[in-house]
Amino acid sequence: SIVFRGRSMFRLREELAGRLAVGALALANLGVDDIVMCLPTRDGRLFPLLVDLPNSRRCLHIAITITDTLAAHAALRFADVDAE
Numbered sequence: 001s002i003v004f005r006g007r008s009m010f011r012l013r014e015e016l017a018g019r020l021a022v023g024a025l026a027l028a029n030l031g032v033d034d035i036v037m038c039l040p041t042r043d044g045r046l047f048p049l050l051v052d053l054p055n056s057r058r059c060l061h062i063a064i065t066i067t068d069t070l071a072a073h074a075a076l077r078f079a080d081v082d083a084e
Helices: 009-022 070-074
Strands: 037-040 044-049 063-066
Touching: 009 037
Parallel strands: none
Antiparallel strands: 037 044, 037 063
């Protein structure tokens, strides 16, 4: 678990990619574009985090998938940005 201050999804993704590159997994070739941050839904599926984080100080559980894992990436539900 980490403490992140701020709302920028891009800054959070940069920090997570940096931690994964030097962490126990040592994913040295992992870049910012290689990870997708997701929020779990009530039914246990993963929903990609596409917008900045909320203003609240609430704890969020964010799952990370690596884009090379096609099965995990294909199972994600992307929001319909054109919906009204």
